[in-house]
Amino acid sequence: MGSKRISHKIDESLERRIHWWQILALAILVCGILITVLSVYQQDSSFREDLLIKTSIVKASISTNDISTLIDYKEDVTHGHEELVSVLQEIQNINDEIRFVYILDMRKDDSIFFMADGEPPESPDHAYPGQIYHDAPDTARLAFETGMMLVDGPYTDSWGTWITGYAPIIDPATGQAVAVIGMDVDASNYYSMLMKGSIPIFGASIFLSVLIFFLGSTQERILRKKLFLEASEKKFHDVFEANPTSMVISSIEDGSILEVNTSYLRTLKYSREEVIGKNVADLEIYSSPEIRVELTKKLKNKEQIQSEEVTLKCKDGTILYGLLSATIIDVEDTPCILTMIIDITEKKVAENAKSLNYKRIHALLQLGQMTTATLQEMTDYALEKAIEITQSKTGYLAFVNEDENVLIMYSWSRSAMDQCNIVEKPTEYPLESTGLWGEAVRQQRPIIINNYYSANPLKKGLPEGHVKLFRHMNAPIFSGDQIVMLAGVGNKDEEYNKTDVQHLELLMQGLWSLIERKQTNEALKQSEGRFKTLVGNIPGAIFRCKMDRDWTMLFVSDKMKDISGYDPSELINSNKRTYNSLIHKDDQEMVYREVLKNIHNKESYQLKYRLIRKDGNSRWIHENASGVFDQNDNLLYIDGVIVDVTEQKQAELELMESEKMLNNFFSQSLIGFFFMMLDEPIEWNDSVDKEKVLDYAIHNQRITKANQAMLDQYRATEDEFIGRTLYNLFKNDLESCRNICRQLFDNGHWYTKTSECRMDDTIMCVEGDYICLYDDEGKILGYFGVQQDITEKKQLEEINKNQLIVSEIHHRVKNNLQVIISLLNMQARLFKNQDSIKNAFIDSQNRIRSMSLAHEKLYSTNNVASIEISDYVSSLVNHISQIYYSYDKSIKINLDLDNVYLGMDATIPLGLIINEIVTNSYKHAFVNRAEGHISISFKELDDFYELIVEDNGTGIPENFDYDQSKSLGFKIINLLVEQLHANINIDTSKKGTRYNIKFTSLN
Incomplete structure (x- = not known):
């Protein structure tokens, strides 16, 4: 029982001691938190103070x-x-x-x-x-x-x-x-940034709290055996390993590394195997071996090491900047050094960049103040500053020609000039002849060579006497996509990096901007001179005014004096003599109203009003102006031009009279006039899809104006006709419409004859002359047309054309019949001793002659549909008389013929009948007689025609049977009478023979 009480007391004492250790650890942790909060506050204040300093620099x-x-x-x-x-x-x-x-x-x-x-x-x-x-x-x-x-x-x-x-x-x-x-x-991420800066302190406080807790726990571990010790060690290791601060435990005696956390390995880029057991000095982590010795000495002297700035070297040679804190701890009763390192490389680099940025800005500001400096002075100054900012020893600056194939050396650094022993220094270097230093232009990017002695196939060697180089960096400077300069520096003690490139590029880009600005200012001065000359030569006065009732002038050109008699200085920002006071009182309200309306609609405007000159005379003014707005659509001012158009006003009156006459001509003309405009202008060139453009034109080109003659052609009212498209007019022949539009758009004008559709869907033929209308950009707006209805004319031409064709046919038939007659005549000559055969050929010739004569009459006249009978019969009988003419006989012919027109269907049979009867009379009626008489009568009666042929010859025997006759002549007559649907009567009761034939019109 006694031993249990003692053990219990020991446990109670142990618990009390542990509680005190825990309280102490908690107190340190709370202090760490308070210190962290204070650090955050200090960083915030420092940040804001730094921001105020930067803002004040900008202000300056x-x-x-x-x-x-x-x-x-x-x-x-x-x-x-x-x-x-x-x-x-x-x-x-x-x-x-x-x-x-x-x-x-x-x-x-x-x-x-x-x-x-x-x-x-x-x-x-x-x-x-x-x-x-x-x-x-x-x-x-x-x-x-x-x-x-x-x-x-x-x-x-x-x-x-x-x-x-x-x-x-x-x-x-x-x-x-x-x-x-x-x-x-x-x-x-501002608060995260502040907390990040306080992590070392907070981490240290956590570490100390854990350490104290660990020490307290050690007491318990000693008393509660090895298991508790191992648990505590694991807890310490977990905290040690998870700490974001780089931590390392090393021997205080020989510097060998006993333990490191993951953050340490990640920061210095080592693996655990590469550092555990190794000496810190052997790894060359510190930039100088003396740093480790000095740290150990301070710790042994119980000096505090807190946030001392050190330079570290990573495994890959990268330089880091850190804040180092260190303390001595016991590990298994052995004194060791616990080192904590916070990486401040980014902050350090930022501070250096800030310093370099300040130098660069200061250099640019100085360059900006060198308003009277020459180009050489500006480039020399910028080059020296570039060398200073990049911590180089030498440098150069060359301009690049427009073709980017020649480098023109313009500036050398003073140190380079002092060291260079080249007697004749060239200024122009063809790009193809340059070595490494020309690669920046060829590759169009910065080039860094940190070991100039290393082998490189692009090297072409340095000229004798050239400055020795061991490092080199250059960068092309662009203006848009064009390389305009090449800037280079060399022989920096440390290696060149991207930051050096950035500073060089920014400084030289700023130099080029200043050079361009200098050139621009010089060009601006020349431009201002040209502008003044241009404004002086403009026939009107250019102005800028406010949108107020007075039209307060902010600017007005010198031409205003010629127009108004007032000097511009009398009108600009003047309350005594405002521009509104110059406007005729009767026009002031109109001017204000129209300007206000157009400005409200954000539209430009043109006005004509009267202005009272300084001498009291009134002049007509044409004002063309528009409002100028900012991106919020707030009106800034009004810009415009004022022109004296007094003489033009008189011309306008005359023009109005002329336009009135033109409108009267347009409306009263008997020829159709019209305008056909597109809904939207179209482009017509090889870059567009012309078929799509034609489709658009056919469906979106409309009649916008037409005179009465045009409406009459289409049998339309104005309301019906206005707005009709090409599709409406050519819906019967769209392909023809496409061809006309193509020719019109290709040539700008076109004359054509085509068919179009009237409002009642009837087709008419039109003859038109059309001309394209263009806008200022050359786009087609539509076209103006003059056209007339030629439907009747076309029909008449078609009739004439048909008549010509028929006439030609008749002519060819007549010729062919003549050939047949000639052939028959040739055949008849073969039978000179056989009269019956010869006479048969002659009769056939006469019959064919009668038909040939009919065709001859048709093609020799304008009427190809019918023949005038009196002329035809006269010619036919005259021909027969010539054939049977005899010196020992006198046969008289009497003709009584009406002027009647018959078609070929009636004329040919009628002619053959007359030929047979008259021929028969000549051959048989006057045998053994010295004279005779033949009468021919043709009359048009009420509803029929009557042909009477009679002679006073021997006549036909009374017992002659006409219908049963075997005579070829009578057979032909019978056939022809049937063809005419005629009635024939042969009368031989009197002396001679009388033929009476009646028929109706075959038409």
Whole structure:
């Protein structure tokens, strides 16, 4: 029992001791937390103070006069605004921490707006001049009111979450803030950043708390055996391993490494096997072996080592900067050194970059002030600064020609000139002849050579006497896509890196911008001179005015004096003599109303009104102007031209009279006039799909104006006709429509004859002459046409054409019949001694002759459909008389013929009948007689025609049977009478023979 009580007391004492150790550990942890909070507060204050310093530097680089000029609009502010924006952009570019730099101004209504922004105009985050800053924090307004430099944030606006430094620009005359410079730092991860900076302290406090707890636990471990000891060791190892701070435990005697955590290995890029058991000095982790010796000495002397800055070297040779804290701990009763390292490389690099950025900005500011310096002075200065910023020993600068194939050396550093022993230094180097230093131009990128002695196939050797190089870096400088300069530096003690490239490029890019600006300013001066000359030669006065009742002039050219008699100085910003007071009183209200309407609609306008000159005379004025708006559609001012058009006004009156006459001619003309316009202008060239364009034109080209003659052609009213498309007019022949449009668009005008569809869907033939109408860009707007209905003319031409064809046919038939007659005549000659056969050939010739004569009459006249019978019969009988003419007989012919037209169907049979009867009379009626008489009569009676042929010859015997006659002549007559559907009567009761034939019209 006694031993149990003692054990229990020991346990109670042990518990009390453990509780005290725990309380102590907790107290240290709480202190660590408080120190961490204090550190966060100090970092926040330091950050804000640093931001104020940066903002004040920016403020110092901004001219109050430039700001006042922008506010007062005392002169052309474009150049001044561009200068401010350029400065802001450069400041924004040199420091990656700064996201936005801008200048704010405050209106009378206390609204804050952007005066200038360092963000490029093409950026979606760009704020244009005059844009209202709706999310402006109250601190910005407070900066205007108090004139104090302030820091605000983190706060959130439409651009993001920021901490912003505000620096008011004070007007020395009034002591008031005329503008405020704002500098935004991204604060989206601000608190994480602050905590990151306090992690070493917090980690150390955790470590000490754990260490104390571990020491307390050690007491319990000693008393509670090895198992508890192992558990405590594991807990320590877990905390040690998980700590984000790089930690290493090494022997205080020989420096061998006993333990490291993962953060240490990751930071220095070693594996555990490569460091455990190795000596710190052998690994060459510290930049100097003496650092380890000095640390050990301090610890042995019980000196505190807290956040000392050291330089470390990683396994791959990379240099790191760290804050080192160290203390002596016992590990298994052996004193060891616990070293904790916080990586501050990024911060150190940022500080160096900040210093270099400041130097570069200072150099650019100095360059910007070298307004009277020569180009050589500017390039020499920039080169020396580039050497200083990159910590180099030598350098050069060359310009590149437009073809990028020749380098023109322009500047050498002073040190290079001192060391160079080349007697004749060339200034131009063909790119193809250059070695390594030309690769930056060939590859269009920066080139770094940190070991110039190493073998390289691109090397071509240095000239004798050239500066010796062991390191070299150069970079091409661009203007757009064109390389314009090549800047190079060399012989830096340390290796060149991307930061050096960045500083060299930014400085030289800034130099080129200044060179371009210098060239631009010189060109601007020349341009301003040309502008003044141009404005002086314009026939009118150029003006810029406010949108107020007085039309307050902000600018007006010298031509105003010629127009109004007033000098421009009498009108610009004048309350005594306003432009509105020059406008005729009867026109003032009209002018204001029309301008207000067009400005409201954001449209340009043209006005004509009367202006009273200084000498009291009235002149007619033509004003062409438009409003100028900002990106918020706020009207800034009105720009325009005023021209004296008094003489033109008289010409307009005459033109109106002329137009009236033209309109009368248009409307009263008997020929159709019309305009056909496209819904939208079209392009017609080889770059467009012409078939698609034609489709569009056919369906979207409409009648917009037409005279009465045009309406009559289409049998339409004006309401029906206006708006009709080519498709409506050519729906019966769209292919013809496409061809006409193609010819018209190809040639610009076209004359054609075509068929179109009237409103009643009947087809008409039109003859038209058309000409394209174009806009200023050469696009086709539509066309103007003159056309007439030639349907009747076309029909008449078709009839004439058919008549010509038929006439030609008759002519050919007649010729063919003549050939047959000739053949029969030749055959008849073969039978000279056989009269019956010869006479048969002659009779056949006469019959064919009668038909040939009919065809001859048809083709020799204009009427190819019918023959005038009296002429035909006269010619036929005359021909028969000539054939049977005899000197010993006198046969008289009497003709009584009506002027009657018969078709070929009646004329040919009728002619053959007359031929047979008259021939028969000549051959048989007057045998053994010296004279005779033949009468022929043809009459058109009420509903029939009557042919009577009679002679006073011997006559036909009374017993002659006409119907049963075997005579060829009578057979032919019978056949022809049947063909005519005629009635024939042969009368031989009197002396001679009388034939009476009656028939109706075959038509």
